[in-house]
Amino acid sequence: MDLSGLKMQDDQFRTFLKIHDRIESGKMPPPGQERPAKAELQNVLTELDAFLIRAEQLQYPDEARTPTRRLTRVEYENTVRDLFEMPGLQLRDRLPADNSVNGYDKNSDALSISHVNLARYLEAADLALDYAIATQPEAPTFQQHKVSLASQYYVRLLIQSNGGAVFLKDKKPDPDFIPVDGRQHIDQGLHERFGMFETESAVGVFRHEDESFLPWTQGFAAIYPGRYRIKTSLWSYTWDKGEVKPSRGVEAMRLSVKQLQGHGLGQDHPSYVIGYYDAPSIESQEHEFVHWLNPGESIGFNVASLAPVHIYHQYKRNLYSFTGPGIACDWFKIEGPIFEEWPPHAHRILFADLPLKPFDPKAKELSYPRRTIHKQVMSGAKNHSDPFPGYWTVQTDQPLEDARRLLSQFLPIAFRRPVSEEMLDSYAAQVQNRLAAGDCFELAMRWVYRAALCSPDFLYHVEPDGKLDDHALACRLSYFLWNSMPDQELMQLAAERKLSNPDVLPQQIERLLQDPHSNRFVKDFCGQWLKLREIAATDPDKKLYPEFSTYLQDSMVLETEAYFRELIEQNLDASYLVKSDFAMLNEKLAVHYGIEGVSGPQIRRVALPPDHPRGPFLTQAAILKITANGTTTSPVPRGAFVLDRLLGQPADPPPPDVPAVEPDVRGATTIREQLALHRDHVACAACHAKLDPPGFALESFDVIGGQRARYRSIGEGDSAERGSIDPFIHISFKLGPQVDPAGTLPDGQQFQDICEFQQLAAADSHLLLTNMARQFAVYSTGREIRYRDRAAVREIVARVESQGGGLRTLIHELVQSELFQTR
Amino acid sequence: MIHWWRILFCGITFTALMLPAVVRAEEQSSTFQLYGISHPEREADLKQILQMIPAISDYQLNQSGDHITLTYEPLELFAPQEQEQLQKNLPIPAEKTEQKLKELISQSSRNTFELLPAAEFSEEQFTRIEIPINPLDCKACRFAVYSYIAKVPGVVRAKISTEPSLLTAWIDGSQTSHEALLKILTDKNVPLPEDESAAAP
């Protein structure tokens, strides 16, 4: 066979690759056919191998494995946040969405750029600089405010008229503002004027957030961007027809950040979730954290763990006939903005310690910056802006010298590598131009900083050819494990050329993994590898899945991320992708999974009995939801997901013009019956033999990841039992046909249910580890793993296996490999 | 049209001799009709409001709670910069101090108390009507019912009692009627016992 010199199209290459892989795995020639001698097969393989490598070299003559690529919008946001130490700056949504290749936006082929991106970079740079540059000599006044949930008009309405909330004093109904009793309190405006809502009493809330009730603390909205300390005191109770009794356990209050729009009312809610907080029975628990808020941001809340109960419908606004759970908030305390130094770091990185001096905005001889007047946008907020501090700006007597000094400090940090004199000159020359054009020093510097933030040196990962130097290594490492720019320590080590030192690198890997910034890696990687970013793409059918809630959905994501983190922290092996002896759960998930003894919203490690299907990614609700459409499940997309993301054996795309399956939830047929027709098609059978089995095993789980023995149906079927579904939720579905989770793998091995499938899948831990190695490699190097990289991956995997196969070991071995350290 | 009231007090009387407490030389007192005491509990609110106004040193409420006599230091009612101006032209005209008192009381109580020209009347001149209402456990709700009625033309006095739960009003029959008041209450969704609401026109 002489194949040299043959230049192939993509699909031809894939065909030869497939032949190679089938011979290698013993699937070709097919069982029952005459087999050539082993040595002969080996010869064919060797030749094919050389051929494939040559063909790839012809196809991609470029030696660099990773072509130059720009930052993703998430990398961009994190980088600007870290550069200026403004951790809550919202930039990613201002940029156009990135494409992705094979699920990863970090892939250099996905990262194109156009005038649209560039226009947005200009705007984003302006926003960052607006926030970064100090415009007053003293920090904004540190303010402390105590805010009640009843600061919000809608909450007052619940208290006053519809029974969705009550005032509680000393853990009892507040005698001064008695709960509604079948009528509303007369005249809310008058109660306002009476000061009835300005009480120290706690507010107990029964009503879950819904389309017409979007609660947030109207008593506070940030005016100055900065860090704020937020404290709150929470507890829960059972309301029993007018009496406050101990609650059923630890309830969950969701806190979120809400960006107010325009006239001070919000748009979508929440802007983003901060977290879920314990509200234990009767005893108040205080929570405290520091969080960055942008101007116009307020704190939203939601009684997350309660079922959506509309008191005003079901109980005719009579709290004396209602018994059910409630969550109480004694108060919110919001303090800030907190500045440890003034001017803050963001300003200092731009202007170091140059003094701020007053200027005359009407001056004719120089252009001065415009100053925005900070204003409170929300009516009813207790915090107010400081009096206008006057016009201040950095000034210097030696602008050119200072400009050069400041640029030589800023540019290497922003560009993540040393900058040449030539580059420094070109920037400094622009400052000179701007000063000559009449700009004041701040404006002239702002011009170059804006340019720097839009320049290719900032926007692109610039790496040398061949082996990475220490700076490029620092970047690759930090964009891998922090999804952002390297910090000072990494830059220092790079400058000293110590980072690649085999004693230093492992320590740095550990340091990065242990730092909280590594959560960005967990989130970004799981968001793409396991498609968690798509968790909200479908809304489960409300009649089929009435128990679904956003709390459950958020918990699903937290589970998957926490599980991933646990695998890394505990250095567990890759069989844990599909099989586990523990799960990462909170009460919401535990109830959903039928596991007892877990209380409250915090995710923790829960040991599982042997042969329990839960725990691993394979059976996590997030994955099961992402692979369903909200109404029905199909073994095909689920099988495809398992093959591609967990086993690393992606199936070929479906042939064109295959008729789609028409789902029917009236209860007559199962998807499996419909698929059987499909599998009889000769063109489909081969692929479906691979695709369907994992999907069949997962038929034991519904579209929200609940375990099922029978399909839910609307229409035909038997009435369903409540099970663990909250008593306030109406059971609106029936039980249809039995689920059949059995199947046969392409190699003939059979399984009866999900647990047996997990046994089989976990057995091939080499396959699973190889997949993880590839996924990490693609994510961290920003390109596909090609045929010629297979040897490198094999070597990494072998080294990891010799050390016990742990996933943290894998990260170490990958980072220390040539694959990672070569562009 | 006949004015039904007769003015008892008008303008300002020096009351230093009337009050046993320590009285500062410049103190004056004035009497007003008071809007806002819907039921006895409200007197505590009144006290709180008056405490927020340092210029007022004492007050006296009449028996029915619809008139108040305030003792105060006129100059101190005003902001410091205003005081400077006023001091040049003492005494301050009565209309000016009264106006200021009204403003202060309205503002500090968010209009849940208001001062009106004094106008005491003798009860026998008017018709007393009683309208039973469903028990109201909330003082703001009780005040709400009062507020709907107390300022209706022809109503000279109104009060809410809890046991029995009742609105009592003294009315000038030529200007309003039992039915008219009942209609106002039903329109405002005030919960009335069933036979009462049925009686509403």
Add this chain to the structure above:
Amino acid sequence: SSARGAEESQSSPRRMVAIETNQGIIPQFFFPETAGTDYEQTPYLQRLARHRKQMTVFSGVSLPGVDGAHAAEKCFLTGTPHPARGGFKNGISLDQYAAERLGDQTRFSSLTLCNTSGNATLSFTSNGAPIPSESRPSQLFQKLFVQGNPAETEASVEALKQGRSLLDFVGDQSRRLNRTLPKSDQQRVDQYFTAVRDLEQRLASAEQWQYRPKPEVDVPPPQDITDSRQFVAQTKLMFDLIKLALETDSTRFISFFIDTTVIHQITHHGHRPEVIDELRGHEERQFDALNDFLTDLSESAEGAGSLLDQTQVLYGTCMGSANSHTNKNLPVLLAGGGFRHGQHLKFDNENNYPLSNLYVSMLQGLGIETDTFSTGRSTITGLEMS
């Protein structure tokens, strides 16, 4: 109504409005059986009966290779195959293709609109970057019709000038960077350079327009509707602005993404009759809104005819049946734009005809000389200019 573009060419300009509703249209209520001019009325087309002579209904069409259920929504105007596959990279959208060639006559070369949020868009640049859309009518109105005071105008001109000089500078930086990179990487950074040049041109054009007054319209600024459940009301609001934008010749190319994801759940109706009824109610109201829009355009006089005669209005969806999420047999219609309408162009339901050929016809209808667009290789059979 009022001020048209100052330097209008002799013949009336040709325009395009391309609209996609993203959660499908129930096929059985849309498609007629009979081909040709005598096609029977269907529940949805009934609602557009007034415009029967001004539009063509298509059946048996789809975009070749465009699959992946919801993923197809971003390919409705690009026709780029296989959006759900690993290495997918989108191509230029129909509106942008036209705008790149003819968009320099107006203040805005094109408008990219959506009813929900800026991330949903139909428009893509030639290298497949999504163009974020305008979703707030109040802001769009501001952009189109509200004239800044002289100081603001001066400030915008200065900002645009500075933007251009900044782009000049970063363009130079990219050339400097390029010198240090291997050849294949130079292409990547060249892409950056092209982006810089494109944006510079746009800023230069925007600067020119700063000196010319915006058209005046005698309608009050719209109030935004933020509740996505009210997508029909949102759509109407946008339609009103689109009509104003066209009348004032502020732009000639508009894409409008009607995002109805809020009803996604009921599109998986699973043949439950009550759910189909609910979905049908929504879709009927959508067609009523479209009918009002077409009526408005046809009642707005332009040249010898109406605005509708000069404006191609493409309306369709990316899924032939939302229940099965198939991307075949797309419900699509084209109104206005000077075509010989009034017919049902029926193609093969089993072996679909490329919808991208219609896009070639539309481009030619605008006066662009091309025989191909995306997967389109010729004009569509059976649709002629009148």
